[in-house]
Amino acid sequence: MLQFFKRKQENNTKENFTFESKINKRSYHVSNKTNERRTTKINLANNAGFCLGIRRAIAIINDLIKAKQKPVMFGPVAHNKILNNKLKLCGVRIAKSLNEIKKDETLVIRAHGVTSKNMEEISKLKINFEDATCPFVKKIHNILKNLNEEIVFIAGNKQHPEIIGLVGNCNRLSYVFKNKLELENILNKNVKLYKKNIILVAQTTFSIDEWKKCVKVLSKRIKNVRVIDTICSTTRERQQEAKKISSISDVAFVVGDAESANTMRLYEISKKHCETYLVKSSREINEKMIKSRKAVGLLSGASTPKYIVDEILNVIKNL
Ligand code: SF4
Numbered sequence: 001m002l003q004f005f006k007r008k009q010e011n012n013t014k015e016n017f018t019f020e021s022k023i024n025k026r027s028y029h030v031s032n033k034t035n036e037r038r039t040t041k042i043n044l045a046n047n048a049g050f051c052l053g054i055r056r057a058i059a060i061i062n063d064l065i066k067a068k069q070k071p072v073m074f075g076p077v078a079h080n081k082i083l084n085n086k087l088k089l090c091g092v093r094i095a096k097s098l099n100e101i102k103k104d105e106t107l108v109i110r111a112h113g114v115t116s117k118n119m120e121e122i123s124k125l126k127i128n129f130e131d132a133t134c135p136f137v138k139k140i141h142n143i144l145k146n147l148n149e150e151i152v153f154i155a156g157n158k159q160h161p162e163i164i165g166l167v168g169n170c171n172r173l174s175y176v177f178k179n180k181l182e183l184e185n186i187l188n189k190n191v192k193l194y195k196k197n198i199i200l201v202a203q204t205t206f207s208i209d210e211w212k213k214c215v216k217v218l219s220k221r222i223k224n225v226r227v228i229d230t231i232c233s234t235t236r237e238r239q240q241e242a243k244k245i246s247s248i249s250d251v252a253f254v255v256g257d258a259e260s261a262n263t264m265r266l267y268e269i270s271k272k273h274c275e276t277y278l279v280k281s282s283r284e285i286n287e288k289m290i291k292s293r294k295a296v297g298l299l300s301g302a303s304t305p306k307y308i309v310d311e312i313l314n315v316i317k318n319l
Helices: 052-066 081-089 116-124 135-145 161-170 180-189 191-195 208-221 233-247 261-273 306-318
Strands: 027-031 039-044 071-073 106-109 128-131 151-155 174-177 197-202 224-227 251-255 275-279 295-300
Touching (some): 052 071, 151 161, 151 180, 151 208, 161 174, 174 180, 180 191, 180 208, 208 224, 208 233, 233 261, 251 261, 261 295
Parallel strands (some): 039 295, 071 106, 106 128, 151 197, 251 275, 251 295
16 A cells, blocks of 8 residues: 555655656647547646645655554645545545544644644644645745734635635734635725735635736725735646646646646636546546547646546547
8 A cells, every 4th residue: 555655766855756657748649549640639737746735745644654653634635535535545544623633643734734723732732743734835824924014815715724724823804805806895895994004915726817806906906015926836837837738729638626726727727718627537538528639738736646647648648
């Protein structure tokens, strides 16, 4: 079972595992089985597979498994069922509450981060822990810890664990909105905010286009607003790639779960430019989907293991 987590021997960085891809080529031309003259070009995203934050979290889990330190999570490591099932098979338990974590287990704080209240409880209960909070998320926590008299505006999804962690840590009045419309509603209902000092940050996986719209609205209506773009570099690159690849493809596949915020962003971007399918595994791909297509795009969310993308790539090549 540990095979799944075995790192590449030739590379010492914590982020590389055997289930990461060895395929580097980004564009393929494949002839179809019947040897007709038609060929299909496959446009594979550069950023397919895990992002830095997820790779780092898995490296920490991997080390704990090897040291027989029984890793336990407080919530799934990422929004990807295949990955979470594999981790479960490797003995990674998900605790429903911090209270039920045993003395011989080590809690891995996931990449999304936790609230300060959670951290106090972890310390009170003397739980062994490893902090796998993504550095990009940590950066926002630090920004929100060092504020003057500012009211916090966060562009993101209220229910997402990253946002729950940020709101739970900033310890002051905060507003969360998922788009320009929700932001406008907040401003219309709270006219007193116009004279306040406001800081605006974003969920790391927020839509770049929606962020630009929100910045425009807030900067126009609030005099004293400090804008800090906290969308992470992986999200930025993947969204830009999604736009580019879907614009040059007839059909695109976005690999990942519907529960994954960053995956859904890629899906939303891609479907604006070409027919797009959200798929979890190669089993969902069939010939009909790519029949008569000259160019097929292949993208993945940040929590999708690269080997799933490779499996899909092979299926498309062989259809
Ligand atoms: S999507 Fe960005 S912020 Fe989230 S874990 Fe990955 S690198 Fe970190």
